[in-house]
Amino acid sequence: MTSAPSTTARPVGFSAARELLLPLFAEIQAGAVERELEHRLPREEVRKLAAAGFGALRVPTEFGGSGLTFPEFTELLIELAAADSNLPQIFRGHIALVEDQLVAAPSDRRTAWLERFVAGEIVGNAWSEVGSGALGVSGTVVTERAGRYVVNGRKFYTTGSIYADWTDATARLVVEGQPDTEVTVLVRTNQLGVTIADDWDGFGQQLTGTGTIVFEDAVVDADQLHPFTDRFRYQTALYQHVLIAVHAGIAAAVERDAGEQIRARTRVYTHGLAPLVKDDGQIQAVVGEISSIAFVAKQTVLGVAAAIERASETAADRDSADDLQANIEAEIRSAQAQVVLSELVPRAATLLFNTLGASAVSRTSALDRHWRNARTVASHNPVIYKTRIVGDWSINGTPPPFVWAVGTAKPQ
Incomplete structure (x- = not known):
């Protein structure tokens, strides 16, 4: 998919x-239930966001972006998630590549990418592979053929790539006579040799396009091929941060929908406490818990955003003591938030049904999407491993892992 360069002036500052994005968020929210019920991918909504500069919010103003801090950007990410939780996750790979370029040394390549972001080009993600591949070894391969690089392989969980102009893939660079190297490669999606399927069958976050990409001799420009070890260090914290921002948005949406549904209800039970549901103290208490969860979720995510901002500020002095400490903090804070919100937000989505009657389970209202989406987001990056990592850090000061992989381990 290729988007025409945008000529719209980007808003500067938060x-x-x-002000520019809120009306678009409202439009996205208005169609969220219909898209969910029809399983209609939000292609138009993604392109409208890109055209409005959502993908360039963090790009410095001197390059034509909005120049937002990471906490400011997070505020908007949460608001978008409250409108439709699929949308921030769709931009997850894009958000990561923006950060990678922001902390990179000045170069023609960096300038070109920042200009692409401002022009409305979007990047998806293609890191994960399923099946029996070896742990930590990519089955996707880049080779040189007839004087050019080509990539071959199969990826799954390719969030956002079905909407994107590029996909950010991990691969193994194979050069005759040299050791294989793990690399990241940016591949244009609108070329022959790239096939993207909407075959993600999860029960939540169903419209994120988290399906399969197949590369068959897809051409890669040499300047879009880089060692994986060159990636920005706080990437794992950032990837998790997008998911906890989605959680905060879901909690806000649950509170919003609970209020709207309760205020509209005129039917009551004989054993209720008031002639109107909105005045029933028992119902108010349940919504009070939902509201509290939504508040805590947002504030927790903003706290993680501040830690990520500090990591971005030390990135130019990579491997210094300050940089290491900032990255440890970002990783630990994102993990702590994941541990807590993975329990609280699905609970809020369940409590919603305690405030309403049986009509709330009607499929046409799609209120169940909040629990399904929250539970799906909570299943990413298994939380049980994060609790151990946080505990080991808390007790022993053990630094968390900044990079990890999934695959089949070698027999012991």
């Missing part, structure tokens, strides 16, 4: 960006 207030201007929010």
Whole structure:
């Protein structure tokens, strides 16, 4: 998919960006239930966001972006998630590549990418592989053929790539006579040799396009091929941060929908406490818990955003003591938030049904999507491993792992 370069002037600063984007968020929210019920991918909504500069919010103003801090960007990410939780996750790979370029040394390549972001080009993700591949070894391979690089392989969980102009893939560079190297490669999606399927069958976050990409001699420009070890260090914290921002948005949406549904209800039970549901103290208490969860979720995510901002500020002095400490903090804070919100937000989505009657389970209202989406997000990056990592850090000061992989381990 290729988008025409945008000529729209980008809003500068948080207030201007929010003023421009809020009407678009409202439009996205208005169609969320219909898209969910029809399983209609939000292609148009993604392109509208890109055209409005959502993908360039973090790009410095001198390059034409909005120049937002990471906490400011997170505020808008949460608001978008409240409108439709699929959308921030769709941009997850894009958000990561923006950060990778922001902390990179000045170069023609960096400038070109920042300009692409401002022009409305979008990047998806293609890191994961399923099956029996060896742990930590990519089955996707880049080779040189007839004077050019080509990539071959199969990826799954390719969030956002079905909407994107590029996909950010991990692969193994194979050069005759040299050791194989793990690399990241940016591949244009609108070329022969790239096939993307909407075959993600999860019960939640169903419209994220988290399906399969197949590369068959897809051409790769040499300047889009880089060692994996060159990636920005706080990437794992950032990838998790997008998911906890989605959780915060879901909690806000649950509170919003609970209020709307309760205020509209005129039918009551004989054993209720008031002639109107909105005045029933028992119902108010349940919504009070939902509201509290939504508040805590947002504030927790903003705290993680501040830690990620500090990591971005030390990135130019990579491997210094300050940089290591900032990255440890970002990783630990994102993990702590994941541990807590993975329990609290699905609970809020369940409590919603305690405030309403049986009509709330109607499929046409799609209120169940909040629990399904929250539970699906909570299943990414298994939380049980994060609790151990946080505990080991808390007790022993053990630094967390910054990179990890999934695959089949070698027999012991």
